[in-house]
Amino acid sequence: MKLKNGTDMESMSRENLIQRAADGELTTPQEVAAFERHLAEIPADGAVVEDIRQLREAVARVMGGEVAVPADLRERIVRALELVEVGVEADAVIGRVDAAVETRQQRRWLVPSGFAAGILLLVGAAFLISLMTKNVIDPNLVGGTGNANTSREIPGPAEWLHTNLSDASGRLHDELGAEYGVATSLQEHDLNFLGMKLDVEMFGSFALHYASSTEDTSEATHWILQLNGVEFGVPVNEMTEGVAYLIENEADSPLNGCLSWRTGEIVHFFRCAAGGAQEIDQMEVLARTLGMPAGEVVKMP
Amino acid sequence: MQRDEFEIRALEHMESVYRMALQLTRHADEASDLVQETYLKALRASGSFEEQGGGIRPWLFKILHNAFYTKIAKARRGPIAVEAFHGEESSEQRPDEPRPAYDLGSLDWDHVDGRLKAAIDALSPEYREVLLLWGVEGMKYREIALIMEVPIGTIMSRLHRARAILAQQLSSLAGEVGFRPDGEQTLADGGTGSGDPE
Numbered sequence: 001m002k003l004k005n006g007t008d009m010e011s012m013s014r015e016n017l018i019q020r021a022a023d024g025e026l027t028t029p030q031e032v033a034a035f036e037r038h039l040a041e042i043p044a045d046g047a048v049v050e051d052i053r054q055l056r057e058a059v060a061r062v063m064g065g066e067v068a069v070p071a072d073l074r075e076r077i078v079r080a081l082e083l084v085e086v087g088v089e090a091d092a093v094i095g096r097v098d099a100a101v102e103t104r105q106q107r108r109w110l111v112p113s114g115f116a117a118g119i120l121l122l123v124g125a126a127f128l129i130s131l132m133t134k135n136v137i138d139p140n141l142v143g144g145t146g147n148a149n150t151s152r153e154i155p156g157p158a159e160w161l162h163t164n165l166s167d168a169s170g171r172l173h174d175e176l177g178a179e180y181g182v183a184t185s186l187q188e189h190d191l192n193f194l195g196m197k198l199d200v201e202m203f204g205s206f207a208l209h210y211a212s213s214t215e216d217t218s219e220a221t222h223w224i225l226q227l228n229g230v231e232f233g234v235p236v237n238e239m240t241e242g243v244a245y246l247i248e249n250e251a252d253s254p255l256n257g258c259l260s261w262r263t264g265e266i267v268h269f270f271r272c273a274a275g276g277a278q279e280i281d282q283m284e285v286l287a288r289t290l291g292m293p294a295g296e297v298v299k300m301p
Numbered sequence: 302m303q304r305d306e307f308e309i310r311a312l313e314h315m316e317s318v319y320r321m322a323l324q325l326t327r328h329a330d331e332a333s334d335l336v337q338e339t340y341l342k343a344l345r346a347s348g349s350f351e352e353q354g355g356g357i358r359p360w361l362f363k364i365l366h367n368a369f370y371t372k373i374a375k376a377r378r379g380p381i382a383v384e385a386f387h388g389e390e391s392s393e394q395r396p397d398e399p400r401p402a403y404d405l406g407s408l409d410w411d412h413v414d415g416r417l418k419a420a421i422d423a424l425s426p427e428y429r430e431v432l433l434l435w436g437v438e439g440m441k442y443r444e445i446a447l448i449m450e451v452p453i454g455t456i457m458s459r460l461h462r463a464r465a466i467l468a469q470q471l472s473s474l475a476g477e478v479g480f481r482p483d484g485e486q487t488l489a490d491g492g493t494g495s496g497d498p499e
Contacts, residue, residue: 019461023435025442055464059436062418067320073333074315077340081304 014038018045022052302347311343314358317438318365324433325369325426335372339365359444362434366448420470428463435460 020026021035039046241263302310318339322332343350343364350360421429427449434440434448442460446453 016457019457020442023442023460051468052464055467056436058414058417059421059432060439062414063324063421063433064320064437067316067323069316069319070329070333073319073336074312076333077312077315077337078308080337080341081308081344 014045018048019052022049023056302350304344307344307347310357311340311361314361315340317358318361320437321362321430321433322365322369324429325365335365335368338368342368353447355440355444358438359440359447362438362440363448363450366430367450417467417471420467424463424466428459428466431456431459432463432467 017026017031017035017038020031026032026035315336319332319336322335322339323329326332326335339361343361346364350357353359421432424432430449431445434445440448442453442456445456445460449456
């Protein structure tokens with residue numbers, strides 16, 4: 001009997017039988033018996049089965065060797081899973097991964113324009129003006145100003161968070177350079193960083209090379225930001241690159257509890273809100289401004 | 302499934318998931334991102350995971366497969382059929398078509414590994430994916446069908462076609478090499494082999 005395409009049905013079922021026999025897919029005694037009968041009729045097909053098995057072994061040998069999994073991949077995944085567990089929806093985390101990839105590919109943080117610098121400082125001052133009463137740099141860090149009490153590294157998911165916050169901050173810098181309206185919108189609201197779904201009461205970032213920041217030549221790798229007459233020291237060296245620190249200054253320091261880190265020439269600060277979710281309209285403004293999805297609020301780990 | 306249990310069960314397969322991700326994306330960074338996305342989606346869906354034999358691994362591969370093709374569709378700003386992405390013609394070959402004339406038994410496999418790898422790399426992704434799930438991961442038709450969300454017959458067709466392509470290329474290699482250490486006759490010497498009963 002011939003099928004529409006001219007294939008002989010008997011041939012079709014024979015080929016099917018051989019393939020499934022070679023692949024260990026004969027599941028019933030009847031099928032096994034049918035294959036044995038077939039081999040009795042056409043012994044040469046036993047070699048075909050053997051060919052397929054050899055090919056399978058060769059494919060496994062050639063393609064199945066050890067693969068060099070990136071050393072940090074497991075840690076990345078575990079951190080991301082932790083975030084999901086504490087309430088960040090998986091889609092949001094995945095969205096951040098996408099954003100990070102995009103940023104890696106199209107990173108362009110620093111807007112080399114005086115206009116951008118001016119806007120940036122306005123925004124930064126709005127966030128920090130009431131907070132900048134003391135220096136906050138760990139005296140143990142190279143270039144620190146020496147009057148802070150302690151700082152320490154933030155373990156676990158915070159590292160992942162500040163990486164992504166840095167990416168978002170870079171986008172913010174870009175936007176500030178492009179549209180003044182963005183800056184004014186942000187100044188009118190507490191920054192509650194929606195993209196990370198963190199309940200953040202303060203967030204700011206500063207580009208060291210802008211006009212208002214000056215290098216303190218008395219300390220080789222130390223930069224000074226001047227904010228409303230208050231000097232703020234920033235150590236810039238390999239030790240502090242990309243490392244997040246929890247600021248724990250004197251007991252009455254308004255900066256206590258802030259997380260700070262520096263990536264390249266941009267210094268970041270943020271602090272989680274002491275209580276509750278912020279107003280949803282603020283979230284929406286930020287979501288629109290930063291191009292990030294709205295979602296539930298979670299506390300900083 | 303709690304996260305701790307999920308981590309234990311799922312991360313055990315990270316290397317094979319990454320290997321497949323690398324095969325699909327052909328780029329280490331993209332593969333890492335794809336693997337991370339796979340695990341996040343898997344954790345989110347872990348409540349609905351049902352053991353269907355083969356443990357959690359086929360399920361992870363299914364999520365990986367879907368995540369990859371979803372990214373492809375997004376990148377192209379619209380849904381796209383797998384076949385369209387691969388430029389595949391509509392004529393999926395059936396597993397029951399006549400076998401090509403080849404004689405893998407005459408090959409000295411020590412000489413063909415490099416050629417085989419190149420031939421596998423040159424396969425279109427849907428053939429390569431099936432072949433690797435079958436050959437490297439040792440999966441059953443049923444598991445591969447679950448991962449790729451196509452009927453078992455389609456899996457058999459793709460596998461058959463992939464093997465036929467490889468066999469064809471390896472047979473030509475046998476012709477080029479023309480010898481076998483144990484002195485058996487080869488195609489180049491006029492050996493008939495057992496490949497084609499037609």
